[in-house]
Amino acid sequence: MSDFDFKGWMHAVQQRMETCLSANLPAETHLPERLHDAMRYSVLDGGKRVRPLLTFAAGMVVDADPERLQHAGAAVEMIHAYSLVHDDMPAMDNDVLRRGKPTVHVAFGEATALLAGDALQSQAFDVLTSRTLADAPADQLKMVNLLARASGSLGMCGGQGVDLFSVGKELSLPELELMHILKTGALIRCAVLLGSYCGRPLSDEERGRLDTYAKCVGLAFQVVDDILDCEADSATLGKTAGKDAANNKPTYVSLLGLAGAKEKAADLKAEALAALAPFGEKGVALAMLAEFIVERRS
Amino acid sequence: MSDFDFKGWMHAVQQRMETCLSANLPAETHLPERLHDAMRYSVLDGGKRVRPLLTFAAGMVVDADPERLQHAGAAVEMIHAYSLVHDDMPAMDNDVLRRGKPTVHVAFGEATALLAGDALQSQAFDVLTSRTLADAPADQLKMVNLLARASGSLGMCGGQGVDLFSVGKELSLPELELMHILKTGALIRCAVLLGSYCGRPLSDEERGRLDTYAKCVGLAFQVVDDILDCEADSATLGKTAGKDAANNKPTYVSLLGLAGAKEKAADLKAEALAALAPFGEKGVALAMLAEFIVERRS
Numbered sequence: 001m002s003d004f005d006f007k008g009w010m011h012a013v014q015q016r017m018e019t020c021l022s023a024n025l026p027a028e029t030h031l032p033e034r035l036h037d038a039m040r041y042s043v044l045d046g047g048k049r050v051r052p053l054l055t056f057a058a059g060m061v062v063d064a065d066p067e068r069l070q071h072a073g074a075a076v077e078m079i080h081a082y083s084l085v086h087d088d089m090p091a092m093d094n095d096v097l098r099r100g101k102p103t104v105h106v107a108f109g110e111a112t113a114l115l116a117g118d119a120l121q122s123q124a125f126d127v128l129t130s131r132t133l134a135d136a137p138a139d140q141l142k143m144v145n146l147l148a149r150a151s152g153s154l155g156m157c158g159g160q161g162v163d164l165f166s167v168g169k170e171l172s173l174p175e176l177e178l179m180h181i182l183k184t185g186a187l188i189r190c191a192v193l194l195g196s197y198c199g200r201p202l203s204d205e206e207r208g209r210l211d212t213y214a215k216c217v218g219l220a221f222q223v224v225d226d227i228l229d230c231e232a233d234s235a236t237l238g239k240t241a242g243k244d245a246a247n248n249k250p251t252y253v254s255l256l257g258l259a260g261a262k263e264k265a266a267d268l269k270a271e272a273l274a275a276l277a278p279f280g281e282k283g284v285a286l287a288m289l290a291e292f293i294v295e296r297r298s
Numbered sequence: 299m300s301d302f303d304f305k306g307w308m309h310a311v312q313q314r315m316e317t318c319l320s321a322n323l324p325a326e327t328h329l330p331e332r333l334h335d336a337m338r339y340s341v342l343d344g345g346k347r348v349r350p351l352l353t354f355a356a357g358m359v360v361d362a363d364p365e366r367l368q369h370a371g372a373a374v375e376m377i378h379a380y381s382l383v384h385d386d387m388p389a390m391d392n393d394v395l396r397r398g399k400p401t402v403h404v405a406f407g408e409a410t411a412l413l414a415g416d417a418l419q420s421q422a423f424d425v426l427t428s429r430t431l432a433d434a435p436a437d438q439l440k441m442v443n444l445l446a447r448a449s450g451s452l453g454m455c456g457g458q459g460v461d462l463f464s465v466g467k468e469l470s471l472p473e474l475e476l477m478h479i480l481k482t483g484a485l486i487r488c489a490v491l492l493g494s495y496c497g498r499p500l501s502d503e504e505r506g507r508l509d510t511y512a513k514c515v516g517l518a519f520q521v522v523d524d525i526l527d528c529e530a531d532s533a534t535l536g537k538t539a540g541k542d543a544a545n546n547k548p549t550y551v552s553l554l555g556l557a558g559a560k561e562k563a564a565d566l567k568a569e570a571l572a573a574l575a576p577f578g579e580k581g582v583a584l585a586m587l588a589e590f591i592v593e594r595r596s
Contacts, residue, residue, distance in 0.1 A: 032459035122450030137435035152420030161330035
């Protein structure tokens, strides 16, 4: 497709994000030490940084300054990290393993996990407003609003709510899709859109295309998650496998079967790639990320 | 002091805030219904709205549009409401009664309480960025940053962390003060500052005076809380009384004695009022609020 060094680019962004996230979290020597320790534990040295990678890849389309992109990516990643901390807690999924490490409430206790998640959400909005990230301050306000909506009860938290209240229920495919569009898709879409506000202005048509890409990739991400949850063992996945099925939670695999879920993921990838066509070579990182997300093994 | 109708003003702001908060929360008929029900339950029809009152009172100093002030006040109140929901949970204070009603986790379950608190925090940043609240977008970005910092690990969450990790420990007066400056003071200070950004520009000297006022009132609020917690019974307070002392948490009363704590509250009020002097009649609502906060009985 091109001579773009995707692996090298991905590695460079991941390294850059690690440094940026660390710099945007108070040191564990800062009072209250235990809280900052837990915040750093949950955010640093873990994860593929899929959302910041999407932010950087979208930034390539608009020739955005990487200095801006890393802070926008850090904000999204902090929201993602806080949601995992709270989602793993006994009141929710009661998971003890995440990215191969004990979950935050196991390592630090429930009260600290609750507070660390709360503080990470605040920190995300702090990072997004501590410096100039868009040419116009009004665009940066729009970025904050996008992140707030993607995170709240009509976005990620709403999806978790639908998920929570659906345990043991039969969901139809449209209901399952709505749940995941909120639960995983909203923040992934936001990661792409935030990157797109860090550089040159986009036409409505261009932003619409990025949005189509983002929606398809967000949903594909969850379909693949369900496939991996069904196929993989806990060691490969770095978290407890088969948990959703055991909890009688509906998944794409339970609704479509394994082959049907794989076909769905492939269709979504094709739609995402088609939306990128007019961006030409500037869309190459987004294209390869779609490939990476759908073909990943963990 | 003046013919300003404080009670009438307070009542009008409280009514206006109820309408504004309700309008800024999704209906309980909106999916996921149970989550929105819990969010509305925790925010509406409860509390004295001290923080929005401070936002409106500070707005009077800068001739701010009430339309702007109500949304700034709503954002602060949502952060306050979410912190109460999470603070009441079993992992934290394990309180069953709040404002005379069952706490959110008692009424809706722990998982919903966790999610409702998370979603309320997001909603606060949504409200603060959904419309123009300051003449310059850059000032509005500053408002978002103030709220994020006041809420996070170097603000309210940090204070809750210091509180959490201090149970059973001896705290010195400076340590106790630092804890409360973070836990309660940061958000109260933010409520005042947000109001001050909604109107005419302030000089550094003027903003410094408002800040002094806000810091004193924030601390006084907590000192009075400790006094009331020691003196009142649960019926008057609308929450479980004497809980901090029973949990061996340090309070102003345990450190200074009841008389000493009352003197401290009076000193802080005097310092707050002195800082307002140059604002003349435009500072009257702030002055009367300081009075109200220190003299309240619940």
